[in-house]
Amino acid sequence: MHGKMAPMTTIDLPAVPAAPASGDAGCCGPAGSPVGADEAGDLARTFKALADPARVQLLSIVATADGGEACVCDLTEPVGLAQPTVSHHLKILVDAGLLSREQRGRWAYYSLVPAALAQMADSLVGLADADGARR
Amino acid sequence: MHGKMAPMTTIDLPAVPAAPASGDAGCCGPAGSPVGADEAGDLARTFKALADPARVQLLSIVATADGGEACVCDLTEPVGLAQPTVSHHLKILVDAGLLSREQRGRWAYYSLVPAALAQMADSLVGLADADGARR
DNA sequence: CCGACGCATCGACGAGCGTCGATGCCTGAC
């Protein structure tokens, strides 16, 4: 009996889940295979990076920023958080593979990683398809 | 100053974010508009429902289950959690609008809400597009 | 060379979340 497993997921942020996350998506089979525990862990890790209003807002601001990139100083005011907090959130997003960091001079520019977002979206539609296709 | 806002998001689970969550997606404009704070909050609330391996696994199991639905008794073993814990996670998913609950007899059947998943996916690609379109 | 600036890291605090056992409610069987 699994006596008291890890109380939480102990997020380790191993970048984005890999590629074929939705292994239960398009293929056939009677009912597909319900993603393994490890796969679910990877997916949840990346979702956890998006599970905060500040991070969603940061992602959006960077995405709509001119040039596709923004430095920390430009992100502090819109989200209404202190600079260390913003740096903290940005690190989480970078570790999750959703943002990329590039230091130019004494400014750190963050830019979006569209492939990572697209992959998350694929995992979601894969889940929905697994349901709709067989139902 | 914003002196010490809510230390966490105080998730209230208002169902799925609404419809046009990705307001910064397809439209035009020089740089789009970076989702409001309220919008980011709704999005983050729904993502938070997916930010746990057990919940991702539950969603996947229900999606691939025969008939598109499953009762709690069928979900307890695969995730390796106690029954109260599974009920707790299921409630979170239902409140987030990702699952729907239907009580038949003394069994409670949970089924997927594909539209909610698709909407989340749209929000993600909307963010990616906002970046790719202008870059 | 030195001060100013941008940013990351550290340490600490409080709130939220995941987990479980125990308990209660409702349904169906006898």
Next chain:
DNA sequence: GTCAGGCATCGACGCTCGTCGATGCGTCGG
């Protein structure tokens, strides 16, 4: 009516997370 079964709720326990002020490191301007 009574008993058994499925599920939700409650209360409690740690761990995790978000937040900040203070501090340190590296870079540019004078």
